[in-house]
Amino acid sequence: MPIETIYGNLQGLKPSQLKQLKRLYHQRLPVDCIATPEFSQRLAAISTDIGESVCAYLNRRGQVIRVGVGTPRQTQIPPLELPRYGVGRLSGIRCLSTQVKAEGPNQESLTAMAIQRLDALVVLTLTGEGFERRGGGATGYVRETYLAYLTPQATGKAGEDGQAEELAIANWHVSGPMSLDLLAKQDFLNLVEGLEAEFERQFIAREVDGRSDCALLVGVMTAEIDPEQFEDGLAELARLVDTAGGKVLGTIAQKRSRLHPQTAIGAGKVQELALSAQTLGANLIVFDRDLSPAQVRNLETQIGVRVVDRTEVILDIFAQRAQSGAGKLQVELAQLEYTLPRLTGRGEAMSRLGGGIGTRGPGETKLETERRAISRRIAQLQKQVDRLQAHRSRMRLQRQKQAVPSIAIVGYTNAGKSTLLNTLTSAEIYTADQLFATLDPTTRRCFVPDAQTGDRLAIVLTDTVGFIHELPPSLMDAFRATLEEVSEADALLHVVDLSHPAWQSHIQSVRQILKELPVTPGPSLIVFNKIDCVSSEALAIAREEFPLAAFISARAGLGLETLRQRIGQLVDYAIARE
Numbered sequence: 001m002p003i004e005t006i007y008g009n010l011q012g013l014k015p016s017q018l019k020q021l022k023r024l025y026h027q028r029l030p031v032d033c034i035a036t037p038e039f040s041q042r043l044a045a046i047s048t049d050i051g052e053s054v055c056a057y058l059n060r061r062g063q064v065i066r067v068g069v070g071t072p073r074q075t076q077i078p079p080l081e082l083p084r085y086g087v088g089r090l091s092g093i094r095c096l097s098t099q100v101k102a103e104g105p106n107q108e109s110l111t112a113m114a115i116q117r118l119d120a121l122v123v124l125t126l127t128g129e130g131f132e133r134r135g136g137g138a139t140g141y142v143r144e145t146y147l148a149y150l151t152p153q154a155t156g157k158a159g160e161d162g163q164a165e166e167l168a169i170a171n172w173h174v175s176g177p178m179s180l181d182l183l184a185k186q187d188f189l190n191l192v193e194g195l196e197a198e199f200e201r202q203f204i205a206r207e208v209d210g211r212s213d214c215a216l217l218v219g220v221m222t223a224e225i226d227p228e229q230f231e232d233g234l235a236e237l238a239r240l241v242d243t244a245g246g247k248v249l250g251t252i253a254q255k256r257s258r259l260h261p262q263t264a265i266g267a268g269k270v271q272e273l274a275l276s277a278q279t280l281g282a283n284l285i286v287f288d289r290d291l292s293p294a295q296v297r298n299l300e301t302q303i304g305v306r307v308v309d310r311t312e313v314i315l316d317i318f319a320q321r322a323q324s325g326a327g328k329l330q331v332e333l334a335q336l337e338y339t340l341p342r343l344t345g346r347g348e349a350m351s352r353l354g355g356g357i358g359t360r361g362p363g364e365t366k367l368e369t370e371r372r373a374i375s376r377r378i379a380q381l382q383k384q385v386d387r388l389q390a391h392r393s394r395m396r397l398q399r400q401k402q403a404v405p406s407i408a409i410v411g412y413t414n415a416g417k418s419t420l421l422n423t424l425t426s427a428e429i430y431t432a433d434q435l436f437a438t439l440d441p442t443t444r445r446c447f448v449p450d451a452q453t454g455d456r457l458a459i460v461l462t463d464t465v466g467f468i469h470e471l472p473p474s475l476m477d478a479f480r481a482t483l484e485e486v487s488e489a490d491a492l493l494h495v496v497d498l499s500h501p502a503w504q505s506h507i508q509s510v511r512q513i514l515k516e517l518p519v520t521p522g523p524s525l526i527v528f529n530k531i532d533c534v535s536s537e538a539l540a541i542a543r544e545e546f547p548l549a550a551f552i553s554a555r556a557g558l559g560l561e562t563l564r565q566r567i568g569q570l571v572d573y574a575i576a577r578e
């Protein structure tokens, strides 16, 4: 016996009305009939009696699987409870909804239909009266009916602030008003089978590159962010997702004074996001900022698609890139440090809800066990990172004994650090037009002219992991062994990609991270890179703002002789300072 739950707003319902609603669960419709006149009249009779819209949800076997008081939007099935068929299919569930107003379904109801991928939405408008037939059965309650269903989509323009994004929009068909008898005669099976065949064709046509994550990006523009920063941040997020191997399907933006505590964005925007995810076939939603564990959970329940934040994307890239044992070690540590508070958060949320069914017993215990296992692993990894740190400092000590000055190349990710090390030392470090191409520091020896004598002076150059603004703290901690190369260097080369529109904020971000290092690094020289593809305006601005900087193209080999001399002077200055 199924539990006959009635969803929606039940306030003020009489027990007899509740009983009537529950009895709807006992009805069963013939499989080929979208809605029988008898069932429709019964639904309309109850709805008229309680003076509210009522929705009944049926599966393709003609069984009533959900009854709710309220509009389709108010009674909709939460995404996580829907069968997961994906964009190629419909959910196999239709909704019959009564409505006082004598008009077709509104936008909100149609959106609810699209989000749930309902087979169809039937709206029954009410006459406001009717009567019970002798011998049972109601009649006269339904005025007219409307039949709505999804149709294979077309792409159209949508987007915020005139920013034209190719977003797919939900397409639907709504019939004109028809009589209940005509509705009952519709060939329902033929309709849904035809639609599904069409959805399937479109789905297969789109499914070119199989298994990569299809992501929707979400940008929240809060008061403390200016529009330019916001756009740069979104562009960077798109590159991060791309680097992580995902495909960006579109971007949704919202302006808010601050993040919504429960869902980061407002309720209407969550619906819009759910709809876009559904129509575009997104299986991942990426936020441009960090979310609390509760926000992630709430969003996932309401949208039915995995939700991640920027930090998780960065961690994912690091996990994919890590080559050496040391790199893998540090990434695992970072990931666990990120996960642990999230597990705790889940437990806290459960206890805040006051316990009860489903929160006791093995659930919580398992969580606790899991938490302890992770804590143990973190402690283990931290020990290993400590050992790594000790090993590296021994190596550095050796180099210092040989009195070879050391210089670390730092900079925003993709600035050209590895390319520079390669050109200066003929090393063969992997370089690529990707974010975080380098995770493991590489050290190479090279020669620069001595500032005092002009002789060949040997130095060691170390390439390092790229920085990014708001570098996740767990990464900072995990990569402390690597970052220490930076702290302990005699001097730094701060490479800046001058061809990047946001180069100025990149400089700020790198300086910020350097400031947060436990040991203050030595003096640094700003090296503007990629001058082979930089506008003369940008060049002029940079020269004005940073008169002491070097200007080079690591790839085209421009300005390298001057750079070597400047490095010689830098070393001289750094050593003299000590």
Ligand SMILES: Nc1nc2c(ncn2[C@@H]2O[C@H](COP(=O)(O)OP(=O)(O)OP(=O)(O)O)[C@@H](O)[C@H]2O)c(=O)[nH]1
Pocket (backbone or CB within 6 Å): 411, 412, 413, 414, 415, 416, 417, 418, 419, 420, 430, 431, 432, 433, 434, 435, 436, 437, 438, 439, 465, 466, 467, 529, 530, 531, 532, 533, 552, 553, 554, 555, 556
């Ligand atoms: N046009 C131009 N491109 C360059 C120059 N130097 C490097 N690049 C390109 O910029 C991209 C990034 O270079 P990398 O050397 O991998 O940058 P990185 O700073 O080591 O980046 P991460 O290791 O990812 O932090 C590559 O596609 C390089 O070919 C340059 O002088 N001019």
Ligand SMILES: [Mg+2]
Pocket (backbone or CB within 6 Å): 417, 418, 419, 430, 431, 437, 438
């Ligand atoms: Mg690199």
